[in-house]
Each structure stands twice: as C-alpha cells, then as structure tokens.
Amino acid sequence: MTGVDEVVDEILEYPDPRLRRVSVPVERFDEELGTLLDRMARAMQREGGIGIAAPQLDRPVRAFLVDLSGVKDQENIRREFVNPEIRELRGETVFREGCLSVPGFHYPVKRASRLHVRYRDRGGASHELEAEGLLAVAIQHEFDHLEGRLFVDRLPWPKRWWYRWKLSRSVKKR
Ligand code: QAP
Ligand code: CO
DSSP, rough: OOOGOOOOOOOOOOOOOOGGSSSBBOOOOOOHHHHHHHHHHHHHHHOOOOEEEGGTTOOOOEEEEEOOTTTTTOOOEEEEEEEEEEEESSEEEEEOOOOTTTOOOOEEEOEEEEEEEEOTTTOEEEEEEEEEEEHHHHHHHHHHHHOOOOGGSSSHHHHHHHHHHHHHHHHHHO
C-alpha cells in the first residue's frame, strides 16, 4: 500500500537547471494543489527547513510556504502563499540565509526589512499581509524561487563567484 504519506519527494539541488524556471500561476484551487502543499510541508519538515517553494519539488507553480513555528523568539507563523504578489519593499536587513536546495551553505544576504504581500490560500481566498523580520526575509527568499532565483545570486559579486566555484566543487564531489 502506498498512500501519499509514503511518497518521498526529492528536493532539487543547485545547480539543477529546473530551479531556474519561472513558475506559472496556480489556476485551479483543487485537491491537487492541497496535495502539493502537503507534500511540500512534509519535505520541508523532513529536512528541517523553515520555508519551501513548489519549484524545489520540481513543480514550477507559484506556491510556497513558510513555517516559523520551530524558530525560537519568533511568532508561531505557518502560512501558505499561492500566487503571491509583493507590493512594497521597504528598509534593509541582512540575514544569514540557507536554502534546502543549497544544503550546507549559509551566507548573509541583504534584503528589504518589510514588505506588503497579497496572496491566496489553498482554497483560493485572497489575503493581505504586512511582514517584517524573519517572515519578510523568508517571503522574499521563497518568492525568488518562483522567479528562478536562488539566494547565492544575491551575494556581492566577488563572493558570488568564489561561492559558485566552491559550490561547483562540492557538487562534483558528491
Ligand atoms: C529559506 O531555508 C530561508 O543548509 C528557507 O543543511 C532562509 O529552510 C528563509 C536548510 C533564511 C529565511 C531565512 C539549510 C536545512 C534549510 C541547510 C531553509 C541544511 C538543512 C533552509
Ligand atoms: Co530556498
């Protein structure tokens, strides 16, 4: 018997070109979407992540989730974002980021410190959210996945090239 619970979804890893696709909007808010979001949550929890985007599971649709419930000193936020639109980016913050698709690498990234986002939930209902702190960083990081961007693209260029070289070596060794 193989239910959805037994499915082990692989998370695509850098430098997989499939992570570079621009994701398409979700059109149907049906059971398939719910199943995808559940599988994303399971893959994220399995790897100890705080956010995951659909393209990381080789599904290039505009959906991601953020779960800060296990992060200390954070509000217990767990939210699914479908067809997100980031409206305003304000301020500046630097946070040491990682990514489930770039395992074992962490580096400080400069991003906006606050934002306004409009999104739908799995039922298709529209929501608006004003985010700051780690939540704002996570939303920007996950939104980047929908545009085919990774956090390593946002490093200052000398670090970026050094980093890509390092990454390419460690990928080859696997
Ligand atoms: C994105 O990243 C993020 O290297 C989510 O070995 C990052 O969950 C949002 C992870 C920073 C906000 C701030 C990374 C797990 C998880 C690794 C993650 C690893 C295992 C990264
Ligand atoms: Co990521």
